[in-house]
Structure formats: structure tokens, C-alpha cells
Amino acid sequence: MRRRFRRAGGPGNAAIAAVTVCALCAGMWLLRDGTGTQAPPQPSAAQAHAEDDDRGADRASAPALPPSPPDRIRIPAIEVDAPLTGLGLTRTGSLDxxxxxxxxxxxxxxxxxxxxxxxxxxxxxxVDNADGPAVFYSLGALRKGSVIEVDRRDGTVAVFTVDAVEVYDARDFPDGKVYGAAPRPELRVITCGGGYSRTTGYQGNVVVYAHLTGSR
Structure with missing residues (x-):
């Protein structure tokens, strides 16, 4: 279920595997439950990018911060408060x-x-594991304008504002749009989503797009 390695366009992301994350969560909980009634929320069309969403976005962006590893992510609107671990690439070139x-x-x-x-x-x-919902189970319920905070190891907190929440089928995952270079500080938060099959698990991904609007 992992897609093959392809280079993305962004500086610092030149080696990232352009992969969907559906391989990370095959829906074992839904498979065991057997009903599909507990499927995670999916974003509505109203939360997708619109042509004028980023008009004036550069003026609304906060100044970039120096590099510092992140230690924690908080998304108050969906009650996420979780530690972060570093991820690399697998031997096949997909995101671990x-x-x-x-x-x-x-x-x-x-x-x-x-x-x-x-x-x-x-x-x-x-989005889930064999025991039930996992850290980003509710990611698809996030709305434009929501706040994401990232605690960084240098003691600063990077504050991001959500620009869009979109869901993609794995066959149509927009690698360049998700992983490509950005002229300002941006964040992508990704989990599994889309349709669900009892044989192959989730069919796509939910992707949150956000940009830096403050720090403290």
C-alpha cells in the first residue's frame, strides 16, 4: 500500500517520499467492528481550498522562525495534545x-x-489502531481558521492557522501540492481517510494545510 519514492520540490524536503499515509492505518478497528458506523469524520467541500483563500496570505504570515525540532502538537478544536517523534524513510523510500x-x-x-x-x-x-481511535481520528472535522500549536525544542511555540482541510483518493494524491516548496512557513498534517474497504483499509488521506501566524 506504500507508494514509490519520488522527490518533492521543497528545500529541506528534497528526499521526502511522496507517499500517502494510508499504509500507516489499515482500519483494523473498523474491520474488527464490522459495521463501519464508527468511521472517522471527513472534511466537507466547504473546508477545501478556494481561489481567494490565500489572497493576502503573505501579509498575514508571521516571520519565519529559526530551525528547531518540534516536541509536541496541540489542536484544541479537536482535542489533540500529543508528543511528536521523528520520522524517517523506510528502505523502500516511503515515509515511516x-x-x-x-x-x-x-x-x-x-x-x-x-x-x-x-x-x-x-x-x-x-487515524486508528486495533484498539480504537488514534491521535488524528478527528482530523477531518477540523475547520478553516482553527489553530494548531507546535512546541519546539528551543522553547518557542509556533502558532499556525488552518487554511484548508481536504481529502484525496490515494490514486489522485497531489504530491507537489502537499509536499512541495513554500515561500513562507507552512504545515501539513496528514492521516488516513476517504473511502474504506474491508480488504484494503482506507482508500486515501485527509490533509490539513496551515501557515504560521504567530509565535511565543
Whole structure:
């Protein structure tokens, strides 16, 4: 279920695997439940990018921060408060996953951009595991304008505002849009989503797009 390695365009993300994260969460909980009634929320069309969403966005962006590894992510609107672990690439060139048995753990691509510096930082996590919902189960319910905070190891907190929440089928995942270079500090938060099959698990991904609007 992992897609093959392809280079993304962003500085610092030149080696990131352009992969969907559906391989990280095959929906074992839904498979065991058997009803599909507990599927995670999915974003509505109203939360997708609109043509004028980023008009004036550069003026609304906060100054970039120096590089510093992140230690924690908080998304108050969906009650996420989770530690972050570094993620690398597997031998096949796909993005590795946080341990599935730690449901409240997310990961960040540590060979790429750190959250808050100029470029596109990547955070990924499970939507569920065999025991039930995991860290990003409610990610699809997030709305434009919501706040994401990232605690950084240098003691600063990078504050991001959500620009859009979109869901993609794995066959149509927009690698360049998600992983590509950005002229300002941006963040992508990714988990599994889309349709669900009892044979193959989740069919796509939910992706949150956000940009830096403050720090403290």
C-alpha cells in the first residue's frame, strides 16, 4: 500500500517520499467492528481550498522562525495534545510511521523542514489502531481558521492557522501540492481517510494545510 519514492520540490524536503499515509492505518478497528458506523469524520467541500483563500496570505504570515525540532502538537478544536517523534524513510523510500500501539503519538519528517521555519513541514499520524481511535481520528472535522500549536525544542511555540482541510483518493494524491516548496512557513498534517474497504483499509488521506501566524 506504500507508494514509490519520488522527490518533492521543497528545500529541506528534497528526499521526502511522496507517499500517502494510508499504509500507516489499515482500519483494523473498523474491520474488527464490522459495521463501519464508527468511521472517522471527513472534511466537507466547504473546508477545501478556494481561489481567494490565500489572497493576502503573505501579509498575514508571521516571520519565519529559526530551525528547531518540534516536541509536541496541540489542536484544541479537536482535542489533540500529543508528543511528536521523528520520522524517517523506510528502505523502500516511503515515509515511516509512529508505532501503531501508541495511539496518542504523532510524527514529523525530521529530514525536512522544521515547523515554523520557511518551507513545508510535515506531520503525520494514525487515524486508528486495533484498539480504537488514534491521535488524528478527528482530523477531518477540523475547520478553516482553527489553530494548531507546535512546541519546539528551543522553547518557542509556533502558532499556525488552518487554511484548508481536504481529502484525496490515494490514486489522485497531489504530491507537489502537499509536499512541495513554500515561500513562507507552512504545515501539513496528514492521516488516513476517504473511502474504506474491508480488504484494503482506507482508500486515501485527509490533509490539513496551515501557515504560521504567530509565535511565543
Amino acid at each position: 510511521a509512529p508505532p501503531a500501539d501508541r495511539e496518542n503519538l504523532a510524527g514529523w519528517y525530521e529530514a525536512g523542514t522544521t515547523p515554523g521555519e520557511t518551507g513545508t513541514a510535515i506531520v503525520a499520524g494514525h
